[in-house]
Amino acid sequence: MKQVSLFLITLNALFISCSTPSRDSAFIDNLMSRMTLEEKIGQLNLPSGGDIQTGTVFGAELDSLILEGKIGGFFNVKGVDEISRLQHLAVERGPHGIPLLVGADVIHGYETIFPIPLALSCSWDTTAIERMAQISAMEATADGINWNFSPMVDICRDPRWGRIAEGSGEDPYLGSMMAVAYVKGYQGEDLSADSTLLACVKHFALYGAAEGGRDYRPVDMSDVTMYNYYLPPFKAAVEAGCASLMTSFNLINGTHATADGKLINGLLRTGWHFNGLVVSDYNSFPDIAAMGTSKIEDAATLALEAGTDMDMVSGLYLKNLKNAVDKGLISEKIIDKACRRVLEAKQRLGLFDNPYQYCNPDRAKTGIFNTENRQAAREIAAETFVLLKNDNHVLPLRKTDKIAVIGPLADAANNMVGCWSMHAQTDKHNSLLEALKGAVGADGRILYARGCNIYDDETMQLNATGLRCIPFEHDTRQLEQEALYIAAKADVIVAAMGESSDMSGESASRADISIPAPQRRLLEKLKETGKPIVLLLFTGRPLVLDWESRNLDAILNVWFGGSEAADAISDVIFGTKIPQGKLTTSLPLHQGQIPIHYNRLPSSRPDPQAGVFNRYQSNYIDVDNEPLYPFGFGLSYTTFAYGKPTLSSTVLQENGCIDATVNVTNTGDYDGYEIVQLYIRDPVAQIARPIKELKDFARVFIRKGETATVHFSITDDKLKYYDANLKYDYEPGEFIVMIGSDSRNVQELSFRAE
Numbered sequence: 005m006k007q008v009s010l011f012l013i014t015l016n017a018l019f020i021s022c023s024t025p026s027r028d029s030a031f032i033d034n035l036m037s038r039m040t041l042e043e044k045i046g047q048l049n050l051p052s053g054g055d056i057q058t059g060t061v062f063g064a065e066l067d068s069l070i071l072e073g074k075i076g077g078f079f080n081v082k083g084v085d086e087i088s089r090l091q092h093l094a095v096e097r098g099p100h101g102i103p104l105l106v107g108a109d110v111i112h113g114y115e116t117i118f119p120i121p122l123a124l125s126c127s128w129d130t131t132a133i134e135r136m137a138q139i140s141a142m143e144a145t146a147d148g149i150n151w152n153f154s155p156m157v158d159i160c161r162d163p164r165w166g167r168i169a170e171g172s173g174e175d176p177y178l179g180s181m182m183a184v185a186y187v188k189g190y191q192g193e194d195l196s197a198d199s200t201l202l203a204c205v206k207h208f209a210l211y212g213a214a215e216g217g218r219d220y221r222p223v224d225m226s227d228v229t230m231y232n233y234y235l236p237p238f239k240a241a242v243e244a245g246c247a248s249l250m251t252s253f254n255l256i257n258g259t260h261a262t263a264d265g266k267l268i269n270g271l272l273r274t275g276w277h278f279n280g281l282v283v284s285d286y287n288s289f290p291d292i293a294a295m296g297t298s299k300i301e302d303a304a305t306l307a308l309e310a311g312t313d314m315d316m317v318s319g320l321y322l323k324n325l326k327n328a329v330d331k332g333l334i335s336e337k338i339i340d341k342a343c344r345r346v347l348e349a350k351q352r353l354g355l356f357d358n359p360y361q362y363c364n365p366d367r368a369k370t371g372i373f374n375t376e377n378r379q380a381a382r383e384i385a386a387e388t389f390v391l392l393k394n395d396n397h398v399l400p401l402r403k404t405d406k407i408a409v410i411g412p413l414a415d416a417a418n419n420m421v422g423c424w425s426m427h428a429q430t431d432k433h434n435s436l437l438e439a440l441k442g443a444v445g446a447d448g449r450i451l452y453a454r455g456c457n458i459y460d461d462e463t464m465q466l467n468a469t470g471l472r473c474i475p476f477e478h479d480t481r482q483l484e485q486e487a488l489y490i491a492a493k494a495d496v497i498v499a500a501m502g503e504s505s506d507m508s509g510e511s512a513s514r515a516d517i518s519i520p521a522p523q524r525r526l527l528e529k530l531k532e533t534g535k536p537i538v539l540l541l542f543t544g545r546p547l548v549l550d551w552e553s554r555n556l557d558a559i560l561n562v563w564f565g566g567s568e569a570a571d572a573i574s575d576v577i578f579g580t581k582i583p584q585g586k587l588t589t590s591l592p593l594h595q596g597q598i599p600i601h602y603n604r605l606p607s608s609r610p611d612p613q614a615g616v617f618n619r620y621q622s623n624y625i626d627v628d629n630e631p632l633y634p635f636g637f638g639l640s641y642t643t644f645a646y647g648k649p650t651l652s653s654t655v656l657q658e659n660g661c662i663d664a665t666v667n668v669t670n671t672g673d674y675d676g677y678e679i680v681q682l683y684i685r686d687p688v689a690q691i692a693r694p695i696k697e698l699k700d701f702a703r704v705f706i707r708k709g710e711t712a713t714v715h716f717s718i719t720d721d722k723l724k725y726y727d728a729n730l731k732y733d734y735e736p737g738e739f740i741v742m743i744g745s746d747s748r749n750v751q752e753l754s755f756r757a758e
């Protein structure tokens with residue numbers, strides 16, 4: 005028996021090494037010519053090997069799928085040793101020795117955790133995002149992974165949606181820039197190198213617009229909205245060479261995204277020339293039936309015909325495709341196409357040349373969660389915090405201040421990392437309290453009290469804090485008294501409050517997006533002490549902060565900053581670093597304003613002044629139209645003064661360029677970064693165009709007292725949009741340019757485009 009298997013190992017190895025060169029398309033032709041229909045269908049199957057959710061297959065089952073050639077890859081298996089064992093099994097004993105794709109959700113870091121993507125986008129720093137993606141790829145590939153289910157590029161205008169945490173906010177231009185940075189970072193220059201992996205842009209498409217901000221809900225959207233606002237980041241990722249794409253869970257105008265041939269085979273493959281791999285989302289195939297668009301037995305053929313190559317988890321390709329071919333319901337050629345794309349992805353990774361290149365235990369020992377990566381995460385995290393308010397320069401704090409650190413998130417190291425950070429080593433990094441104590445040293449005066457629960461309701465708290473459990477305390481009176489006692493003794497209160505890690509991400513929608521009740525009540529009590537209060541706001545989504553903005557002295561939105569967040573926060577609140585992030589979503593004044601976004605269409609009845617209600621105008625009786633903090637907003641410890649912008653010409657010739665220039669002076673006491681933003685409005689067009697759209701930005705470092713001259717090039721591609729016939733162009737006429745520090749605070753100029 006032993007001899008037989010040894011013989012098989014040699015045979016498989018021979019097939020790989022003796023056939024046509026593995027980088028050649030003839031190599032795949034040759035390989036496929038030897039595969040049975042069942043084996044080709046096997047390549048389309050992607051089970052989950054872990055125990056994260058339902059639909060999992062376990063150890064022995066994964067082994068037999070591999071040996072029987074019923075699997076193209078797997079995901080949710082952690083650890084280079086186990087992954088290496090499975091890869092060896094496939095190559096040495098599986099039919100034709102075909103290596104496996106090994107997927108994972110490395111959304112904002114692997115073991116070194118970076119800020120959640122929404123926070124990362126607030127850095128507006130594409131270089132930092134590329135660096136974080138590179139480090140994530142280095143760590144993940146060191147542990148055996150070769151396919152990353154990231155970036156998520158869903159545009160979102162509804163902060164109730166928990167998955168807003170995973171994307172880059174509400175703007176298609178910024179979202180596109182970020183999408184490209186992620187893809188470049190993950191895939192690098194050479195996808196076949198051992199430290200790069202396949203990126204997977206998701207969720208195609210429109211998932212960010214799911215009804216009511218609830219996961220898995222339908223989307224009904226016009227083509228022009230889809231093309232102008234929701235699809236651009238996907239297109240940008242595809243143009244950047246993203247190797248794979250994941251379909252979404254939602255219905256799009258009545259068709260399930262995974263069975264939407266118009267979008268997948270039509271727009272994506274024919275329109276955008278995407279030649280990579282398309283995978284469904286987790287167990288999506290049965291959803292096609294559950295959402296009423298097919299019978300369960302037809303779901304697989306519908307998905308395949310639409311262009312979905314791989315089935316994540318459901319097993320329905322395995323179960324139904326052979327039968328469908330035998331009955332003449334689909335042609336084997338479609339299966340061939342999908343199988344070829346799976347094999348091509350493996351080829352691009354260099355797996356046929358060296359199937360074990362991602363299985364190097366030495367790299368895993370030194371390349372993961374090391375000092376260098378953690379330092380990068382700390383630096384990047386500091387760039388993502390957004391200072392929303394800072395009255396009387398309460399921040400930065402002095403290390404000699406007596407500081408009362410209060411709140412359920414102050415000493416919760418496991419809650420710094422945010423959603424999708426299952427491999428975080430939360431026992432190895434600091435909590436906020438530990439970082440602050442470390443920063444002030446032995447002479448420092450840091451007092452601490454937890455103060456309150458996250459929620460009043462124990463069940464709700466335990467559900468909301470889930471994996472990263474924050475235990476519920478029953479003696480809430482005692483908690484409050486401790487907090488008030490230390491507050492009374494302190495010079496300043498630092499309140500670490502907001503959401504727990506698991507209150508955003510998948511399946512974490514909230515109907516009420518304010519700071520939960522017990523935390524707000526405690527803030528109200530702390531306010532009565534008369535001490536200055538700094539709110540360090542932990543959150544995975546924009547929150548409604550009306551009361552907080554009126555009653556607290558400073559608000560620093562720190563999101564979920566990852567494994568090094570605590571030290572990064574300490575750097576910023578003590579002034580070693582200065583805040584520089586700007587919002588990439590509007591922060592509503594009231595949740596009734598949702599959906600909310602700055603690039604809205606004009607109204608025939610212009611918005612009334614703040615605080616005024618005018619009947620028969622487009623306003624609420626009870627709340628202003630404007631968000632509390634607009635898109636692009638963020639303060640610094642220093643201040644910037646903008647000069648009057650100028651244009652090099654007031655006429656833009658076809659294929660020409662206008663230079664827009666503005667001087668920005670650092671008028672404060674710190675050197676710092678400013679994010680200068682350029683918006684454009686097309687006041688008269690074939691279809692209504694937004695009141696402003698971000699078209700460029702510059703992140704500039706300006707020393708105190710110095711002035712930087714910022715240049716933007718306005719070319720006609722900045723004016724183009726998809727019209728009612730989905731033609732991408734612009735019409736000659738007047739355009740308005742706006743330059744400023746955020747989407748509200750701008751200066752206007754105009755030019756004519758020929």
Ligand code: BGC
Pocket residue numbers: 109153206285286510
């Ligand atoms: C999520 C995807 C994720 C997949 C695999 C799904 O529930 O929607 O974003 O990549 O699971 O973990």
